[in-house]
Amino acid sequence: MLALNNYLIVSAILFSIGCIGVLTKRNAIVIFMCVELMLNAVNLSFIAFSRYLGNLDGQIFVFFVMTVAAAEAAVGLALMIAFYKNRESIDVEDINVMKL
Amino acid sequence: MSQLPLLSILTFLPLIGAILLLFMPKNSHGAIRGLALAVSAVTFVASIPLITGFNPTGGFQFVENVPWIAAGPFQMSYHLGMDGISLWLIILTTFIMPIAILSTWTAVEEKVKEYMICLLLLEVGMIGSFVALDLFLFYIYWEVMLIPMYFIIGIWGGKNRIYAAVKFFIYTMVGSLLMLVALIALYFKAGAGDFSILRFYELNLDPVTQTWMFLAFALAFAIKVPMFPLHTWLPDAHTEAPTAGSVILAAVLLKMGTYGYVRFAIPLFPDAQAKFMPLIATLSVIGIVYASLVAMVQQDVKKLVAYSSVAHLGFVMMGIFALNQQGVAGGMLQMLNHGVSTGALFLIVGFIYERRHTRMISDFGGLAKQMPIFATIFMIVTFSSIGLPGTNGFVGEFLVLLGAFESSMRPWAIIATSGVILSAVYMLWMFQRVMFGELSNPKNQNLKDLNAREIAIMIPLVVLIFVMGVYPRPFLDTMAPSIDNMIAQAKKKQAVAMNVPAGMINPHAGIPGAPPITMPAPAGEAAPAAQAAPAVPTAANPHAGIPGAPPIEAPAAAPENK
Amino acid sequence: MFEYVWLIPLFPLIGVVINGLFGKKIKNEAVIGGIATLAVVGSFVVACGILFQLLSLPGEERHFVKTVFTWIQCGPFKADMAFLIDPLSALMLMVVTGVGSLIHLYSIGYMHGEEGFYRYFTYLNLFTFSMLLLVSGANMLVMFIGWEGVGLCSYLLIGYYFHKKSAGDAGKKAFVMNRVGDFGFLLGLFTLFYYMGVNHNVWTVDFTELAKHADLIPVGGVTTVVCLCFFLGATGKSAQIPLYTWLPDAMEGPTPVSALIHAATMVTAGVYMITRMNYVYIKSPTALLVVACVGAATALFAATIGTAQNDIKRVLAYSTVSQLGYMFLALGCGAFGAGVFHLMTHAFFKACLFLGSGSVIHAMHHALHAEHSSADPQDMRNMGGLRKKMPITFLTFLIATIAIAGIPGFAGFFSKDEILWQAYANPFHGPVNFVLWAVGATAAGLTAFYMFRLVFMTFFGETRLSEKAWHHLHESPIVITLPLMVLAALSALGGWIGVPKVLGEALGGLPNMYEHYMEPVLAYSTEYMHTAGLHGLHSEAAEWGLMGVSVLIACCGIAVAAALYVVKPTIPAAFTSTFPALHRAVYNKWYVDEIYDFLFVNPCKALGQFLWKGFDVVVVDGIVNGVAAVFRGFSGILRHVQTGFVHNYAYSMVLGVVVIVACYLFR
């Protein structure tokens, strides 16, 4: 049996990796994957808490998060396609028509 | 007291006029002007009953008080009323409006409809500010005034109008927003109730609170007055505004600031008033001397008049802060005088500007020969502005200086008195350069003298100049009770503030916070007695003495007596 | 009659209204001039009535206040529109309306054909009105209306030929100088009012009230301040050092105006005012000394300048300044009656002199005009020998000159002698008395000198005009000469109402009617001096001696003038070339105008320029616009944070989170 903290630490590390990925990656899809990683890191924490607290709320929350993530993925990919059609790139460096 | 809600009618008549104007066809300029003039004239006529029905008791009259907003902790009322302090300012407003409208009868050819709407809306704001007894309502009118004025300057102004308009708006806005903060803070200090100024008058605020709130109020009003060094928006606004704009700005809008001091800043925060008196006095005096010197070297007539406004308002401020009958009454009268005289000066500048499209002094000279009627009127107004006895300017200025001299502002008053020299210098020099000398500029050779409309505009002003100069009693007498009230109130609070520590030190001396020991009028008392009790003012007898001012000592008396 | 005192100022005011509003339409000079003159004559008649009524009353009852309405009332301050009748104001009313009427009459002839004839008479009436208000006002405020009113009218009348820049400048200068004086007047008024009010609960500016409480006025101290402030006012109005420079420039106005300003109105205001407040001045020896010294200095100083001027009116102008100096010398010696007496006699002969000079100028103008000469009709160097062509003018002028020179029997002698005697004998200034007397006597000699220089240069010798011009030179019409004759008669005889006691006794008990007449006005001062033990010198021998000396000095002056300008006209030129610097300095009025320009006018303008361009625009407005500019600049910089890159946005969010969390974790 691993203590709660171990799960949480892994979760935090995963979250940080996702976060750093968002900050450093240039490809919009990869960035989105990193966001997904963050969400899943949170999911891990939820499950761990839920288990630790003996309370199902966290697990239910995770289901919702997964659903939402899926929906987001669908919308996100669609947006990227639309963008790609116009700019032929999904590099975030190219998403800079509007600034200042 | 069921009577016509006269003040509401006055306030909203112009608004109705503005709405009517909205439905006028755009191009029928004559009808638009006529309607606007008619509305303003009707408003003026409607304001006459204020004078005839005025009861000089010092209390508020024509009061209307209807609950307006009641939400959560706040209760705002539609609370209007008028006393001797605001009476003449209202009349001045309604009086100057038809004149202002007439003044740009021909000067404004474009967008006449919008122009007239702006003027009428401005009148709503101005009258509203003077009659509002609810601070919240006052603030709303106060801000509302800005909008039409902003458009008047910006749309119908001169070359640099945008700069001037924006500067005017934002400058005023900064001050008034800080006042808003203080106003809200004041409300919370007062506890549950409405925003009625009458309720706030009763408050006893601690000196620190007073200081901060006074600063916020004073800043807003000082910008509007405008006091040195917050005056720079004024020359710009005046120079760029069309004639009617300048006239209203000078005649009424600036009075908002000084009125604010009389109605709000001083009676609400009397301790702070005492504390900041030296500062205000210094700024006023600087304003007088500084603006006069700057006015002296102006090349643009309108700018010169604008700077002269700063100087005149410096006198008003001195009078108000002297906080004695002469000072405040003089200040109030000077407000009216300034409205009439400077308003007239701006009209005059407007006349020559319409003819020559320049306001540079150097472009003129010798106009007196070509335009004798104009010259006569110009001269009368000039001398009124200088404060020649027999014209209105004198009475106000004299009382202000007398009042200031009787208060603890004496040293400042002496310097301020030198303003009478400077004002003569810059006004006469300007008058001389414009009107006297050879008619050398060929463009001036064919100038036409004033036409009937222009004379008709000026005559009421000229008549007022003399009437107020020769028989100012009606004005002074109607104001006096209200001013007495205001002073008594402020002084009472100051005295209380001074008495409280004494009461705490010696509990036997009296109940702390009790009203000050009232002293019978020291009629014919010997000098030492009057000196020993430096005039604790009483509400009952404000005439008793000039409080707070140490008497002039006569140190050299003894040696010379030998 | 007393009840109708308000009619006196009212008549000229009606004249102002009629001529001012309708003069342009009336056009007819006779009507305009007639209305104006009649208005003043009407006042004169009323004034006469009042004087007679006054004389019919016993001394202590010669005091009446007519309140028309309350003008300003505010708190303890109250000023009625009220008129005061007492011997002093009655006398002044007589002088002003009498001399004023003559000048009005004279003006009809003199201003004939001038553009703006109606304007001239409007101003003239307004001037008279103001002066009447000044001398009849029952309190300081009403007096102040007149006080400023005459300043205004001097501005208008001096600047009458407004197309001339010099005229406009002179008018402005007069007004501004007067305003400096008014500044003093106001301060004095405030101080007195406040002092009396706060210390004695006497809140008043009313002369009667004040006189009633004269005992409460302290000796010295604040009274000195009050007196000096009022005196500053007087120096402005009465053209004393340091504010005298406007008066000579005021010659830019039409000549009758000069007569009015110098003789009947305006400049006498200061003397009147101090006399009116004699009970205040008497309490401050310091102030009296200042007044006396300034008066004496002015008398001498202006006389020196007068000796070197060539413009006929300028000589007279400096002579006025000088004579006013005498009056102040008298006031400063506590001899208020003497000051006013000289005021009156001076009004007669100076009016006569000015009108006479006007007559000369008028004639010269026509003569020069006839030959299209651009020569200055006022320059005495162009005149000479005029007595042949203008006998009446000459004769009247001569009488007035003799009067001003102080030749016994003529008006000036009595008044001037009284002043010199008082300067010597007064109890106030101790050893300074002799200096005052000496300065006064010297000035008297100079006066005789330059006045006769004027007469000799103008009326004697050979003409310096061309044949043609000489041919066109004529005596002036009757409207001009009639006032001259009246005034000359007054100059000759007017002094006899105030015959000095010693002289009167010597001449068989002639009473000093004037002194007796003025007694009620000066009662308090006399009483005070008596109780305070202030007694002047009493020595008939000294009085006779001094009288002799002053007559002698005057005669010397005349003799020198005769020697220099009739017998040996080359000497002045030689003198000038020997001491060019001195002559230039005197000729240029000791450069006082230039010094004032340097000290006050130019610095003020420069300061104004600096404050405007340097301070107002750069600093004050700079701060205002600077704040705006800082915000805009800040905005311009800050907007670059918004790079448009998702990474940067994400960074900012993460940074925000990290900072927030860190703040909570590590504090």
Add this chain to the structure above:
Amino acid sequence: METIAIPAINLAAIMPEVILSVVAMVLLLVNVFVPSENKGYLAYLSIIGLAITAASTVSGWGAPQIGFGGAVMEDNFAIFFKVVLLFAAGLAILISDRYMSQEGCNSGEFYPLMLFATVGMMFMASGTDMMVIFLGLELLSICLYVLAGYNRDSVKSNEAGLKYFLLGAFSTGFLLYGMCLTYGATGSTKLAAIANYAIQNQAVASNPFFVIGMLLIAVGFSFKVAAAPFHMWTPDVYQGAPTPVTAFMSAGPKAAAFAAFLRTMIFAFPMLKGNWTELLWVLAVLTMTVGNVIALSQDNVKRMLAYSSIAHAGYALVGFTACNAEGAAGILFYMLSYTFMNIGAFAVVVLIGKKGEKNGNVQDLAGLGFKRPLLAVLLSVFLFSLAGIPPTAGFIGKFYLFSAAIKSGYIGLAIIGVLNSAASVYYYLRVMVYMYFKEPQEDYEWAGVTPAVALCLVIALVSTLVLGVVPGTVLELAQKAVQF
């Protein structure tokens, strides 16, 4: 075997959401049968749907409904906000048809998307469980991602959608993490339960999970309300998104986020009030200042309004910081008035815009005041209201917010607020400078106004003025709404 108790379902608590969802779905179906040139009908149908929903919402006033075991609560607070949201959606939809047909992207899915977004917002307003709030937020967000990028042919719109999506998803991560930590610390996702737990176990206040959880939730909502430094997406997204969507986004989601934000902080974290007011103080100052200062140098009206909307979030945060009844009521009132004035301003922008989002700079407004006086007057009124000048709704709103701050003793904050307000006047006035004080550069083409836009403008104008002159009733309602 544990039994799982099915929580009490109270459909009345979610009736408005149900109605609106049904309407949205019906619209999706109807859309199939509406020819592409007549998609405008859908707009009217949506309006009808919104109106019915509004009626259903309002009918619940004064009678709080709790449903789903306390996961949703249809109280006055929620109702007030829902009305605001419905107005936002309705007004935005009114101006959509004109814009969409002009830009040529008038496919019918737009309206259902708007309605679904509204449903999401309504859940945020009434959600009292973090799960519900999260779901509502995500429903809103996903719809908005699509709406922001709705104009597929426009690069700007694509970019807006994508940026919003990436950053929105990113911020969701933080929000979610915050919820997770809070759940971990207290053992519940229900707001009331969290607060109860904290009250019973005072020690939790020093539990870093709990505090950081709260902070991260605050960060997540700050992103949604566009508070600095989480505001940076706002200008780009607002500028790029189709104008009606921008109008909608600036009013609706901001209001919804404030609703959830308020609810969460007040219901779940009263223990940490000191902490979050401190945080909000800083956020408020930053947000107001950044928004106003950068807005000073904007030329594009939409972008300027975006920065202004950041600043307005800052003003609302001032009321939030005050954390008293006036502050909360102030936010409610402010969101309502902001909806009217801001959407009104955007409506004018829509009217003067040309295809391809041309004509969107202040310079293009030159001379509008006399070419199209009515339009200019309308825009002026809305801008004056935004600037907080009486007698408009904006003034009363600001008055209330700043009063709240002053009442709670945050006088410094109030002063910073009013100074910001004064600075903001500059850029609002700038628009008017161009409209009134400058001559038009070219002849202004005018595509005309549709009844829908006109209706929107009338509602906005009347409301702005009525709320400015006689705000009493609405303020009273707002006060009642925050009596939890």
